Amino acid sequence: MALLLIAQSHHFQPILRKPFLCSVKRTPHISQLCKPQDSQTLTETLPPDDRLIVVGGSKLHGHVNISGAKNSALAVLAGTLCCSRASKLHNIPDISDTREMFSLLQSLGVQIEASNGEVTVDTEGILSVEPCPDSVRKTRGGFFVIGPLLARFGEAVVALPGGCDIGTRPIDLYIRGLQTLGAVVELRDNKVFAFAVNGRGLVGGKFHLDYPSVGATETLMMAASMADGVTILSNVAQEPEVVDLAWFLKKSGACVEGVGSDTLVIKGRNQLHGPEFTIIPDRIEAGTFMVAAAITRSCVSMSPVIPHHLSSLIDKLSASGCKIRESTQNTMEVSALLSDIAGDIRCVDVKTGPFPQFPTDLQPQIMALLLTCNGSSIVEESVFDKRMGHVKELQKLGGRIQVCGNTALVNGKDQGSALYGTPVVATDLRGGAALILAGIAAEGATQINGVAHIDRGYENLDMKLCGIGANIRRLSPPVCKA
Numbered sequence: 001m002a003l004l005l006i007a008q009s010h011h012f013q014p015i016l017r018k019p020f021l022c023s024v025k026r027t028p029h030i031s032q033l034c035k036p037q038d039s040q041t042l043t044e045t046l047p048p049d050d051r052l053i054v055v056g057g058s059k060l061h062g063h064v065n066i067s068g069a070k071n072s073a074l075a076v077l078a079g080t081l082c083c084s085r086a087s088k089l090h091n092i093p094d095i096s097d098t099r100e101m102f103s104l105l106q107s108l109g110v111q112i113e114a115s116n117g118e119v120t121v122d123t124e125g126i127l128s129v130e131p132c133p134d135s136v137r138k139t140r141g142g143f144f145v146i147g148p149l150l151a152r153f154g155e156a157v158v159a160l161p162g163g164c165d166i167g168t169r170p171i172d173l174y175i176r177g178l179q180t181l182g183a184v185v186e187l188r189d190n191k192v193f194a195f196a197v198n199g200r201g202l203v204g205g206k207f208h209l210d211y212p213s214v215g216a217t218e219t220l221m222m223a224a225s226m227a228d229g230v231t232i233l234s235n236v237a238q239e240p241e242v243v244d245l246a247w248f249l250k251k252s253g254a255c256v257e258g259v260g261s262d263t264l265v266i267k268g269r270n271q272l273h274g275p276e277f278t279i280i281p282d283r284i285e286a287g288t289f290m291v292a293a294a295i296t297r298s299c300v301s302m303s304p305v306i307p308h309h310l311s312s313l314i315d316k317l318s319a320s321g322c323k324i325r326e327s328t329q330n331t332m333e334v335s336a337l338l339s340d341i342a343g344d345i346r347c348v349d350v351k352t353g354p355f356p357q358f359p360t361d362l363q364p365q366i367m368a369l370l371l372t373c374n375g376s377s378i379v380e381e382s383v384f385d386k387r388m389g390h391v392k393e394l395q396k397l398g399g400r401i402q403v404c405g406n407t408a409l410v411n412g413k414d415q416g417s418a419l420y421g422t423p424v425v426a427t428d429l430r431g432g433a434a435l436i437l438a439g440i441a442a443e444g445a446t447q448i449n450g451v452a453h454i455d456r457g458y459e460n461l462d463m464k465l466c467g468i469g470a471n472i473r474r475l476s477p478p479v480c481k482a
């Protein structure tokens with residue numbers, strides 16, 4: 001039923017072809033390594049969870065090392081499936097989403113060696129075009145493999161994706177784009193079955209994305225890199241992680257023009273090789289630490305960062321009174337020390353949007369900060385249709401927020417907000433980060449449940465915060481003996 005709704009609400013017309021035969025000759029061995037399962041929400045699939053106890057009131061100081069970008073790492077790991085030789089990746093963050101992506105690739109027969117952020121991915125022994133459905137359902141990035149599998153092997157069977165529960169998150173653009181490249185696509189048993197209709201693989205085509213979707217752009221870029229002929233993708237996403245994937249593909253031998261603009265022209269290649277490639281620093285992690293400095297009225301530096309990836313946040317924090325210094329090329333310092341800013345931090349209005357607009361993945365964090373400012377702010381979420389789950393939890397912590405649809409009126413401290421510790425639940429990744437930030441600014445102890453959501457996308461967020469002075473303790477559930 002859910003499937004039907006997704007398809008109908010986005011004018012997706014599944015082509016009903018029964019049965020799916022996995023008949024394309026270019027695929028030598030297709031074995032289904034994982035049994036199909038019913039669709040589950042991410043929350044249902046998470047194991048018993050850690051809790052965090054955050055004691056508020058500490059000032060932060062010192063330096064934080066920023067990890068590799070989750071969203072770039074997931075896309076590039078999917079991109080390695082285009083390469084017939086091993087790829088050597090640097091700066092892969094050790095988070096549960098990348099570990100899940102390793103499992104997903106291994107379920108296809110890919111060999112992975114990972115140590116301290118260095119990961120070698122060898123796709124020579126691929127045996128299957130159906131990644132383990134459970135792994136796909138636990139991440140968003142897992143679904144991106146449909147593009148490279150289809151392009152390289154002529155077919156793919158991929159479960160519907162998971163990821164944060166922050167809105168409808170349909171896949172119509174992926175499907176229509178792949179159809180334009182010559183794929184036949186069918187939705188059955190909560191899985192997408194796709195094959196290249198002409199028996200030779202995908203063919204180049206022209207596709208305009210109705211919305212600059214990050215995942216659809218990445219999936220179609222990977223597919224087009226190995227399609228026969230030229231593909232033109234217009235209104236594509238321009239997020240730094242999309243650009244990073246494009247550079248990975250170019251380093252692998254792909255011909256992608258227009259990188260970083262709204263139109264990509266891709267000349268397909270028969271074969272791509274595996275390059276050595278370093279993932280960009282995580283702008284959302286860096287942004288979270290910038291907000292941590294601001295919410296505690298502290299001074300924190302961090303590296304490596306690429307400042308122009310963070311320009312919308314830098315603009316907002318500067319407008320609120322924070323002082324931001326780029327000390328060397330890739331180090332940034334954020335000060336909200338009362339001696340550095342005039343008066344106290346001021347309220348600012350925020351509206352999320354595709355890059356270079358304000359990132360939706362920093363909306364919950366800045367909302368936590370705005371509760372501690374003077375004045376009232378309007379926060380408008382325009383990317384996802386249900387990304388206000390953190391509001392209820394921030395209200396439990398004393399935040400005065402009124403929500404109407406996707407717009408929140410956030411009242412600062414002079415408008416009645418006063419943060420104090422209490423038990424709260426993280427319901428998604430960035431909402432969880434916002435609760436930690438509110439907790440370190442609150443009076444007393446905040447207990448945060450649902451930490452697995454946070455661990456999906458932050459490498460040791462609690463430990464890194466403790467390293468600059470926060471007071472956070474992690475409590476793990478007792479290990480059950482069989």
Ligand SMILES: CC(=O)N[C@H]1[C@@H](OP(=O)(O)OP(=O)(O)OC[C@H]2O[C@@H](n3ccc(=O)[nH]c3=O)[C@H](O)[C@@H]2O)O[C@H](CO)[C@@H](O)[C@@H]1O
Binds near residue numbers: 141167241361383385
């Ligand atoms: C793993 C990963 O990279 N995740 C990021 C990626 O998610 P993801 O790639 O899922 O986000 P999209 O850019 O696709 O989604 C943006 C909007 O497009 C809509 N849409 C998307 C696809 C589609 O086929 N049809 C459609 O209507 C979505 O419902 C949403 O409203 O970009 C988001 C927006 O920057 C980030 O918040 C996520 O952290």
Ligand SMILES: C=C(OP(=O)(O)O)C(=O)O
Binds near residue numbers: 162164
């Ligand atoms: C929404 C996010 O991730 P995902 O797309 O993986 O759910 C995020 O990183 O904030």
